[in-house]
Amino acid sequence: MKKLIIGGVINAIISIVVGGGAAWGVTYYAHSNNAPVEKKSHSADKKKVDLKKSVFISMPETLITLHDKDDNDRYMLVEIVLVGDGEDKEKTDLITANEPLYQSIAVDTLSSMSYESVRKLHVSEIKDLLLASLNKVVAARNMEAPYHDLLIKKVVYQ
Known part of the structure; x- marks a missing residue:
């Protein structure tokens, strides 16, 4: 019984670490891909022509x-x-x-x-x-x- 509980706790910790790493990776890459787009839109604003x-x-x-x-x-x-x-x-x-x-x-x-x-x-x-x-x-x-x-x-x- 103790082995089952310890195994469940270890699985939960591993799931949290892997899930957190994946969430961090998605957030990091999503923000890094949006940064150049924002810069382009700001430079496009400077060159606006009526x-x-x-x-x-x-x-x-x-x-x-x-x-x-x-x-x-x-x-x-x-x-x-x-x-x-x-x-x-x-x-x-x-x-x-x-x-x-x-x-x-x-x-x-x-x-x-x-x-x-x-x-x-x-x-x-x-x-x-x-x-x-x-x-x-x-x-x-x-x-x-x-x-x-x-x-x-x-x-x-x-």
């Missing part, structure tokens, strides 16, 4: 030739929208006037990649890649960017 005053300018569809691992031609169709300040008519006109430049940058950026690597990218990653390329080329040309964001309206692969 979309009520923004204008969305669609670029014509851009066809990009990609090569797959077998060196076959594959195609990607992407439609880009640049977001400009609706209160500044000069900047919005400049976006429209520079459409060929922006399309050229998109083609140059994406066509240098393989089909497989582009297919692995999420639309948000393509957006970030194109926006970084646009900003880099515009800065290299000593121009002020007339847009403040880029959106991907459509992506089609063949």
Whole structure:
């Protein structure tokens, strides 16, 4: 009888230790995974743009030739929208006037990649890649960017 009681007490202690460790682990990892998300949301708050005053300018569809691992031609169709300040008519006109430049940058950026690597990218990653390329080329040309964001309206692969 004593052995049964002692065994039950030992099992209870082990259960408490294991359960407590598991609860601590879940809590620790849940809080560590939420921390970067909170930081991202705070940095996004700093970059907020009033979309009520923004204008969305669609670029014509851009066809990009990609090569797959077998060196076959594959195609990607992407439609880009640049977001400009609706209160500044000069900047919005400049976006429209520079459409060929922006399309050229998109083609140059994406066509240098393989089909497989582009297919692995999420639309948000393509957006970030194109926006970084646009900003880099515009800065290299000593121009002020007339847009403040880029959106991907459509992506089609063949």
